[in-house]
Amino acid sequence: MGLTKTEIFTEEQNQIAxxxxVLGHPARIAILQHLFKTDACICGDLVDVIGLAQPTISQHLKELKKVGIIQGTIEGTSVCYCINQKGWHQMQTALSGFMDLTQGPKDCC
Amino acid sequence: MGLTKTEIFTEEQNQIAxxxxVLGHPARIAILQHLFKTDACICGDLVDVIGLAQPTISQHLKELKKVGIIQGTIEGTSVCYCINQKGWHQMQTALSGFMDLTQGPKDCC
DNA sequence: TCCTTTAATCGTAATATTGCAATATATAAT
DNA sequence: ATTATATATTGCAATATTACGATTAAAGGA
Known part of the structure; x- marks a missing residue:
């Protein structure tokens, strides 16, 4: 089918997923790493730094924005992107929390 | 195209992604949560607990196994799944490390 | 005003993912 | 041997994702 049955899962499960x-694509990882490295915000630079076409980068940026971990502000003819601190920390808390479920090395089958 | 250009990214970026x-689907999140909760290992229970058909669960388990965060051992007619501690911690370290890039609330555009 | 620059959007092709019915496989039990 | 149980695999339909060329939109500079 190709469509996920979100109704049968909890909101938390859907959120984490x-x-x-959104982190599940190397281009988006690269974008985020570059936003961190350059500290300040950038934009069309991403097209040069990463080797993908402008529409493709734009599309990835849109998805990152959609989940609230980056933000963009129009600055003249260009758009300045940067990490959305609040959104980022929400994600960090949720994902780290999920991965911390490991409580000691419980033995296994 | 539908196919990711993995060649243009670093191994680290591809690994993280x-x-x-693999965590990007609520069914797999639910499976992992259940494996943690029940501590010991389970299997066809997952089909009952989560509301998906047996082949679908089997497929998700396969993907989780492929990236090395769970493992399964045949036990009679059933298969016992559980978290692969080593693989899990590798993932945890990598993902947490990536999300920790945040060094103080650098101001933005 | 016209041109340039920058980024978003549209349209489309190729491939991937999700989900399940049907089937296959493998072990246990009778 | 036959049957029952449990899981994997196959095949397929529906939808999603990735990538990019072409185009549009919007602001700055000549």
Whole structure:
């Protein structure tokens, strides 16, 4: 089918999955790493730094924005992107929390 | 196209993305949560607990196994699944490390 | 005003993912 | 041997994702 049955899962499960999903592409990882490295915000630079076409980068940025972990402000003819601190920390808390479920090395089958 | 240009990214970026991707579906989140909760290992229970068909669960388990965060051992007619501690911690370290890039609330545009 | 620059959007092709019915496989039990 | 149980695999339909060329929109500079 190709469509996820979100109705049968909890909101938490869907949220975690959605955040993880957006991190599930190397281009978006690269974009985020570059936003961190340059500290300040950038934009069309991403097209040069990463080797993808402008529409493709734009599309990835849109998805990152949709889940609230980056933000963009129009600045003249260009758009300045940067990490959305609040959204980022929400994601970080949720994902780290999920991965911390490990309580000691419980033995296994 | 539908196919990711993995060649243009670093191995680290591809690795992080691959781990995140596998967490990017609520069914897999639910499976992992259940494996943690029941501590010991389970299997066909997952089909009952989660509301998806047996082949679908089987497929999700396969993907989780492929990235090395769970493992399964045949036990009579059933298969016992559980978290692969080593693989899990590798993922945890990588993803947490990536999300920790945040060094103080650098101001933005 | 016209041109340039920058980024978003549209349209489309190729491929991937999700989900399940049907089937296959493998072990246990009778 | 036959049957029951549990899981994997196959095949397929519906939808999603990735990538990009072409185009549009919007602001700055000549």
């Amino acid at each position: 959605q955040w993880a999903k | 691959q781990w995140a991707k």
